Amino acid sequence: MSKNTAEVVIIGGGISGCATAYYLAKLGVTDIVVIEKDFLASGSTGRCGAGVRQQWGLKMNVLLSKESIKAYETLNEELDTGLDIEFKQEGYLMLAYSEKMVEQYKKNVALQKSLGIEVELITSEEAREIVPYLNTEGLLAATFCPTDGHINPFITTNSYAEAARRLGVRILTFTEVTGIDVEKGRVVAVETTKGKIFTNRVLNAAGGYSREVAAMAGVKLPTHPERHQILVTEAVAPVQGPMVISLHHGIYCQQAPHGSFIMGFGDPNELKEHVITSTWHFLEEMAAKILPLLPPLAELRVVRQWAGLYNMSPDAQPILGEVPQLQGFYNAVGFSGHGFMLGPVTGRLMAELISGRQPHMDISPLSLERFEKGELLREPSVV
Amino acid sequence: MEDKDTIICRCEDLTREDVRKLIAAGYTTLEEIKRISRCGMGPCQGRTCLPLLAREIAAMTGKDLAEILPAKTRPPVKGIKLGTLEKGREDHE
Structure with missing residues (x-):
């Protein structure tokens, strides 16, 4: 040294x-x-899943993520390295399947708007206009913030x-x-x-x-590791603008600007230790959770799966x-x-x-x- | 043939010129180049490009090819449709 x-x-x-x-x-x-x-x-x-969002229910989180996204919007110019962080700013669509969740989302939207976030509570028909192949069966409402998105980590x-x-x-x-x-x-x-x-x-x-x-x-x-698994598919032409996220199903799914789909889900039984191997169980469960919501993805081939650690605090x-x-x-x-x-x-x-x-x-x-x-x-x- | 016309990674369309620039910029492991350029992340999962890339790294850094560590191999090795996975799950539920 x-x-x-x-x-x-x-x-x-x-x-x-x-x-x-x-x-x-x-x-x-x-x-x-x-x-x-x-x-x-x-x-x-x-x-990580490479998503960036401002749709939170806690003022602190809205403020922190709002400032981060503002910074990411001009980061290529600021850092001036010739690298492109690939910010695809086409929103997060958050789905609500219960009255309780709709009530929570109404509160979230009011809070986010009061802090200057461009966000709306929308109907299932409006959600379908944003993601045309979204199966809206059972969907009560959704929230959409167009300035959320995807960035290459x-x-x-x-x-x-x-x-x-x-x-x-x-x-x-x-x-x-x-x-x-x-x-x-x-x-x-x-x-x-x-x-x-x-x-x-x-x-x-x-x-x-x-x-x-x-x-x-x-x-x-008081922190501990928790494994989370993800998969990525082959790249196809751009068809999905926003990250689709359902807290009810615990899933998220986004098409990267490069064309591949990245998706994962929260599993309450995941290991809380330093393990980052992938499981076959994850592939099957992920497919079973995502396909009822986004049926055409059934034709996409999974090319890779991996896992990483959330660093959880209490x-x-x-x-x-x-x-x-x-x-x-x-x-x-x-x-x-x-x-x-x-x-x-x-x-x-x-x-x-x-x-x-x-x-x-x-x-x-x-x-x-x-x-x-x-x-x-x-x-x-x-x- | 010129470097800009020589394809190293056909899935992600990377030329020998592209990867040599990255190596010159200091990205000298297969893991790093894979992540910054997607070389090896396409449908072939690096079977074609990564050995070629390893040779470029060895040549440019002066290292022995044996010292260039392979990139991590990730499942499912061959692409599987999400629909097939869903059906497979139904079979053993």
């Missing part, structure tokens, strides 16, 4: 780590090392990384963190498979491994901020399946915190202390 000190060490080369590195460097803190045990976006970021992460490197950030891939040294209640160094780096500020952006990385510094995090909301008992140790963890879509806002907020600035949004409700105080957040609209 050429230099064994850094102002900031970021653990994790996914969207949160690379975006934070970029925004920190933009604020003038360029002496940064990002450490990634494999290649960039090899963990949760590169395994690999290219986005690499684009942030390239822009950060241009500003002087060092990125060490295929390098694993093996220890975090603490003295008198503050971080002093990070040990890696390529040597020790002396630093006073560390960001834990380790996704599925956030708990294990925090434990190296003696910090106990209330399925992220944990952002410095750990009170350990000076210089910051977390951007526990995204519970939504880390990629929140990448830009996470990066900005963490860059502000780490560089000693006041965050531009009040994120105190997302602090680690909320679990001790019993101030859990409740988001009603998650897969």
